[in-house]
Amino acid sequence: xxxxxxxxxxxxxxxxxxESQALTQAQEEYMExxxxxxxxxxxxxxxxxxxxxxxxxxxxxxxxxxxxxxxxNLFGIKAYSSWTGMVYDSNKGVVYPSYAAYVxxxxxxxxxxxxxxxWRAYSTWYESLADHSALLTGSSRYDDxxxxxxxxxxxxxxxxxxxxxxxxxTKKIINCIEVYxxxxxxxxDYPEDQVVxxxxxxxYLPLNEQ
Numbered sequence: 001x002x003x004x005x006x007x008x009x010x011x012x013x014x015x016x017x018x019e020s021q022a023l024t025q026a027q028e029e030y031m032e033x034x035x036x037x038x039x040x041x042x043x044x045x046x047x048x049x050x051x052x053x054x055x056x057x058x059x060x061x062x063x064x065x066x067x068x069x070x071x072x073n074l075f076g077i078k079a080y081s082s083w084t085g086m087v088y089d090s091n092k093g094v095v096y097p098s099y100a101a102y103v104x105x106x107x108x109x110x111x112x113x114x115x116x117x118x119w120r121a122y123s124t125w126y127e128s129l130a131d132h133s134a135l136l137t138g139s140s141r142y143d144d145x146x147x148x149x150x151x152x153x154x155x156x157x158x159x160x161x162x163x164x165x166x167x168x169x170t171k172k173i174i175n176c177i178e179v180y181x182x183x184x185x186x187x188x189d190y191p192e193d194q195v196v197x198x199x200x201x202x203x204y205l206p207l208n209e210q
Contacts, residue, residue, distance in 0.1 A: 030062045034074070035185040037129050042186070045133035046146035050182035051154045052129065054173045057180075063125065071095060071121035075132045076164075079120045085131075086121035089114065095121050149186065151177050 023031075034056055038049035059076040060068035067073045071088035079087040079099055087102050088095050091114050096102040102118065103111055122128045136142045144157045155173040163169075177183060 026064075027062045031057075031180065031182075034063075034125070034129070035182070037126055039185045041129055041133050045137050047133045047136050048145075048149055048151055048154050049185035050151050050177045051145075051158070051173065052132065053182050053185055054155075054176040054180075055132070055158075056129070057176055058169075058172055066090070066093070067119060068125075071119055072123065072125050072128050073119050073121060074125055074128045077120045077128075077132065077135060078116070079118050083120055086123075088119045088121040089117060090119060091117045151183060151186075 031053065035049065035053050038047075038052040041047065041052065042049040056063075056074040059065075060074040063069075063074065067076070067088065067090060070093065071086075073088065079085075081099055081103075083099050086095055086097055087099050089102060089106075096105060099118075106114075120128075120131065122131065136145045142158070142161050142163075144161070145154060148154045148157060152174055155170045155177075158164075158173070159167070159170045166172075
């Protein structure tokens with residue numbers, strides 16, 4: 001059967017509607033690949049797979065954005081001086097081996113004025129996904145994201161935590177998850193030493209943490 005394609009159309013009051021159309025083969029393949037990777041990642045990170053897939057669809061345009069192609073960055077994560085990996089300058093369309101290399105290759109005036117157009121770059125989409133989860137699990141800023149298995153709550157939390165400036169971001173994530181049935185990627189097998197705790201947020205906790 002055909003899946004639905006999400007089209008978010010801004011209206012005069014800041015709302016949007018969903019228009020349906022068949023997904024392309026490339027979009028279906030993208031969802032399968034990233035969905036499987038997000039499910040595997042969720043086992044160790046606790047970051048909801050449906051949230052990860054929805055964010056990548058919105059941020060990277062099904063992997064077709066220039067940043068997704070040039071920098072393998074699926075989540076729009078910026079690079080700052082503390083970042084030790086490769087960086088992508090979207091203004092020039094150049095990938096540098098490090099932030100230091102980016103700085104030394106440009107004037108100080110350019111670096112200062114271009115700070116909002118420097119992004120983390122990766123060798124593969126899988127590295128991007130892993131770094132996205134590392135960001136959400138490694139910062140107290142996002143401490144309400146790991147092991148939040150209610151996708152609506154997770155979508156609200158991530159905007160309240162400051163991940164994006166678009167105030168419609170939460171609605172877009174929720175609609176994306178629901179239209180594409182992305183919760184299918186949240187169905188995973190947990191180790192025998194874990195038990196389902198049925199709560200409002202449907203968290204899964206190790207037995208020794210109950």
